[in-house]
Amino acid sequence: MSMIDKLHKPFFFTLVGLVCLGAALMIASIWGIALPEDLIWKIGGTLVVLILLFGFLLVVNSDFGQHKKLKDENYLD
Secondary structure (H helix, E strand, O other): OOHHHHHHEEEEEEEEHHHHHHHHHHHHOOOOOOOOOHHHHHHHHHHHHHHHHHHHHHHHHHHHHHHHHHHHOOOOO
């Protein structure tokens, strides 16, 4: 397993976990679990920001990893 794959796993699993947490919050909200509306929006907004952050980090890590691999194999200068 390469170093790139090792770095992708935590980002990917965190991203999946955050999406599942957001889905659980939405389902709880639909079924009427008693949470104040402003708290639901704050938690949802925080989850969206974290999902975007981890998605961005996953893409950047993938892109830099690809360039490093190509440089290591002497395809790029």
